[in-house]
Amino acid sequence: MSKLALFGGEPLFKKERPLEDRWPETLPEDLEAINRVIESGQFLGINHPEIEAAEKEISEYFDVDYVLLMGSGTASLHAAVAAAGCVPGDEVIVPALTFLASASAVLHHVCIPVFADIDPVTYNLDPKSVETKITNRTRAIMAVDLHGLPANYEALRKIAEKYNLVLIEDAAHAMGATYQGKKAGALGDVAGTSLMPVKQLATCGEGGIFFTNNVDFYNRASMVRSFGEVIQKDKPRAYNAFTLGWNYRINPIMAAFLRTQLKRLDHYTNLFISNGTYLSKGLSELPGVIPPYVPEGSTHVYHMYRIKFDPKAAGYDVHPGRFAKAVEEAMGAEGLPLRLYQNAPIPGQAMFRTKEGFGNGVPWSLPGTNPIKYDFEEYTNTLEVLETTRCIGKNGSAGPWYFRNRETMDLYLNGFRKVWENLDEVVDYAEKMEYSPPWSILAPSTRGVWVEVTPTKKG
Template sequence: MSTTQRPTGTAVGRRARLAAFGGTPAVPPGARDLPWPVITEEDRAALFAALDGGRLVSNTDGPTAVSELEARWAEFCGVPHCVATSNGTTALATALYALGVGPGDEVIVPALSFIATGLAPLHLSAVPVFADVDPVTMTLDPRSAAELITERTAAIIPVHLHGHPADMDAVGVLAARHGLAVIEDAAQAHGAMWRGRPVGSLGDCAAFSLQVTKNLPTCGEGGLLTTSDPEVAERATLARQFGEEMVPGRERDYVSRILGWNHKMNPLQAAFALSQLDRFAAYEAARQRTIPPFLARIAELPGITVPTVHPGATHAWHILRFRFDPVAAGMDGVSPVGFRRTLHRLLRAEGVPVSRYQVMPLPEQKVFTDQAGIGRGHPWTGAPPPPSAPHPVATGIVEDSLTLQRRHLHPAAGELLERYATAFEKVWHHLPTVESMARAAA
């Protein structure tokens, strides 16, 4: 064991038995969760108004909750165009399609992200190529991406992972140098900023998710595509509705002008999201008040790295990911995996609902390693093998980290986060026990 200073005993610490061994949990069972989304009478009224209005599909002639949501989100992001889709994944795929990405193209994506980032290119018979990520922001590493560019590279998808913007300056320079389309995966980053500009306005297109767990939720699923290019917006609008041109005041002709899908958003979901958008600024302000003090408190514990914010960024705090270093905690010879497994067990016993979220980097997902794709190995078969790069940073993050999701999004989460911090401190006051368990758990 190293000489790294460990927390001294307190009433919360050494004199309090760990809950995993029969002690009282730091977070009482009745105080462990806050609901998300927060559903109010205004939300219910918005849904009933949409039902009573009779415009229950987005291709109804005339304004709907969907068209209103598109207008308001475009204004929020500071862009002229927004196209609503059925979910964040279809928003991402539609953005790629609208920008002309298709069979045989390569699309650079980060090795650490939700699976949809890698699947969206495959839906267009394009090949995802995986770059490593930055160890601090956990977003795409532009230097790793630069090593993967070939004559077949058509686009790059920086992911604003967990709500922290990717380095859009470096991504923009790289894309301009090689003529690449830039599609922001902003599924987790509603309201985040980069150099004073909102995400959703920083690339050729952006894709947001409105899934019920997101900072801006629907009552189910939903997606939003933003762009400043009117031709891209028009193509995306056609693509989401069977390739049909829907003109207000003109009877539907049922003619597919381009390849399209049925990626429309339901007006009921849009109505709920609009009601949530009315409170978004207040909820976001509450998160900016309550989350940084929580992170600052547990950052004092040896061996834990909390999320930080780039000086030019604003973090949306959608997910909080904590990395654990056994050596920094004074546990020489303990593996990061063993340390993480032990903390997972002990923190959950104390009432902190941490989880792994991702269990492997994207390139190791079976859908990519087996190269099943559309069928018979397409789009890989018959094409030159795509470039590959090691992804040790993404692998290390998966191995040594745990996440906190949803509970901290509630505007009244301050007291709950204080209880979570107390639970972390309690576990850290038992580091000799943690070390013994971690050595056995590796």
């Protein structure tokens, strides 16, 4: 039995690679794609041949009729909220565990995010909780394919049909994943995804994709993308805005780079799935280590690999939050980082607690809106998951470069085996350590509090 690095032993892993591998992978064909745009001298983000070609290829790959490349994932989700016909004061149901942007896309359209709890096993939106949140102002449900596992669309679609709601898919974590044979991005009535450089399908900067099979949704989103205007190829610009639009256009360099990445998405996805499955198989041999659950009919692409720790199953009567924190520290000391992904249910963030939004309480103060109270402690499944789980990786970094390499899987497996061989000591440490739950990091109500910034101008 070797001594844990946390207690003065030799760390298992001291190098940078493969944990610090780069992503997205750049091959000569990606550089050629970038050069193609630069050499063409055309940089406009609309009706550009690279953007049109990329949209066509994406539409074919995902089997979705209409596709728009956008400037970011948040922009694509905002366009999805607009396309869904949401108007100011409408409510959109969003999971309490996601990245903030799922909810801020709703706010960007002056609509109100209403949070539902997650399923404690899949970590995705719990359909039962969704149903309890429906009101006379609910217009849409935003399902997030969290961590790379598609949400429960069968149950969510039934609810959407029953209450005449639009089903929006946030597929930002799940490019390459499938649900009952269909690809993530094609699972909602309308969907958005992110292409920023930590995502499964990434470009060399910021970008997003809007997807739909509904021509009306497409037309609306297309106006949202470009100043509210209808841009028709080969026709003079009418300079006539039909609705409020933004500049949500993508840079053609991002589109060209994306085209070569898309060609390799299947290759990467196969690696992520086979390495993630391998890791899960190894980890399930350790008592009290619960790898991500993959329901039948779905594939998980492990954008985030969230592990649940159950001390009881490991034979210890210790607080589960303390246990998870001690395991995180022991693994970190071995050079194999684990991290929290989100510290609190999204409604615990200061903006919701203070209803800061646009200022003056908007959108929550708009006439005709339902009173909403954001009480993050209501989301008991989310709280329990945050306290008892950790994701593989360092702060700010996510899955793709970890799950590309089998070597990384073996490093983590060996790390967990070493920690599990020393569990008596780890539990002893857990019982004595200072402890507060992850959400205690949230500052109390912070309306009007700004952090100090350094001026851009020097001197």
